[in-house]
Amino acid sequence: MMIELKDVNKTYFGAQPLHVLKGINLEIGKGEFVSIMGASGSGKSTLLNILGILDNYDTGEYWLDGRLIKGLSEREAARYRNHTIGFIFQSFNLINFKTAVENVELPLFYRGIGRRERHHQAMEYLDKMGLTDWAEHFPNEMSGGQKQRVAIARALITHPRIILADEPTGALDSKTSLEVMELLKRVNKEEDVTMIVVTHESGVANETNKIIHIKDGIIGKVEDNVDHNASPFGENSIMK
């Protein structure tokens, strides 16, 4: 198993303690293409943060690629994030004052890889995303789809074991959304990387092979969706 969660609990302590995750049990195998679906407030973002070691959990166990992820120091967490996890965000989260290729290079910079080698690899991944001509452009000169493809290249460049995508199509129109999802599918197949997509759009979830429903901090139904015909909203509606 690539990811194994055993009775994971998470509470946010504020003015009113908020029990967000109430005992999550989850298994995701290597190379799977999974979506986590849920309404806002269901705890799906918190779950994603824990999966990405961006946040810690209170009780339970989280095994990532056979290693228990618990009580890591900031340095170890940073190392895991850099080496095993790739992130794709709804708002792309590119650094605005860096060009596309510099953004893609950044994870390798933190890995301590030399400039030339970094640039070479980054160009290779931009090429895979069909963005060779846009390498020297800044994010604000690109369309949403292009930005998300830069972000995907950045997530892939470290050869991560899993990619976590948080509403990857949330800021895109339906046509671009479809393109991005196709791209993620292709990446999942070609790079053999475990892909976890968090979304509240059934159309997006329908593109994945397995849909995990989360509701009020508990895992609900887990649908196998090999045929990609799981309850889309309305006829022929792919996404929105």
Add this chain to the structure above:
Amino acid sequence: MKFDIDAFREISQTLRRNKSRTFLTGFGVFWGMFMLLVLLGGSKAVKSMVSKDMGNFATNCVIVMNGITTKPYGGFKSGRQIMFRTADMDELRKIQGVELATTSMSQWGVQAVYGTNKYNGVNFQGVTSDYSRIQFQHMKYGRFINDMDNAEGRKVATIGWRVYETLFPGGGDPCGKFISINGIYYEIIGVVAQTSSNFNINGGSDRGVFCPMSVMARLYNRGDRIWGLMVLVKPEYRSSEVMNQCVNMMKQKYLVAPNDKRAIVGLNIESMFTFVRNLFKGLDLLFLLVGIGTLLAGAIGVSNIMMVTVKERTTEIGIRRAIGATPKTIISQVIAESITLTMVSGMFGIIFSVMILGMVELGFTKDGVMTAQFQVTFWQALLALLGLITLGVLAGLAPASRAMQIKPVDAMREE
């Protein structure tokens, strides 16, 4: 994070993002550095100018001056003119703390003639050899008046630099030649080198001609009457005490009321020197405080701006953390930015102030001779640079610790 080309590119990229802000922040440090060094140079210049003025005068010295009595005493009415006598010089030596006592008789504004060359306004002084122990005389040629000259009443003269230059425009050693002063001929036995000292008694030696005191007393009917006494105090004695002893001795001798403050007055040169010296110390401290204060204000400005920058960059730092930046890399990046900003602007400050000081120094240079030293030393500049780096680190600390607290999750929250 080691400081390589990558790190430098990261820093310059972020600093260039907001040029005007970077510039204004840097200007604070630049100005602080500039002020500090210019003030240091200025205080150095004032010091060098004044100490040059005082350089040729013995500091452990007191002066006893005679005046007019203001109180009736010992059978005399008030209003009596007190005059010292040459014998008082030996008298004062009886006081334990007195090394020697001397004086000079002077004739002002006389004319010195050599051949057809004339020098008007000579300050003609009759002295003993001890005179040069209080007012140091550096000889260019020959020697100063000595005890034998006095004892034998030789008509010899040691002349000052400007007198020499006017009377002997061709230069050369004038010893053995005769000059005429008020129609009386004196053999030149020495020339005093040029001095820049402005602190002296009975006029500077540049326009002076010195002859033995015994000669002047005889030729000008001065008898043994003298004005004022200069007393050199032995190093192990306090000059203020010795001064009081001298004043009291003279008061007793000339029947002056002990509480008469005008008839015989002591002047403590050492305390004047100490005062000036303390003034300089105070001035130095003040300049240093002002300079460092300005510099600190600049550094705090840097810290402040970095703080704002870090706050603005929460998302960016969050992203960096999410893709694998460790807290250490974030901290070192913020501190490196701070150091770069303070260093670059501080270096400009150093360069600019050195330039300005150099130009001012040039303005104070006459005929290739520097009259005042303004330039800061290399070590001062180096120290300033080290201080700058420290300031840069300190300025970066607070913003860096703030940046470290940013969690990657924040990147997603602040959108």
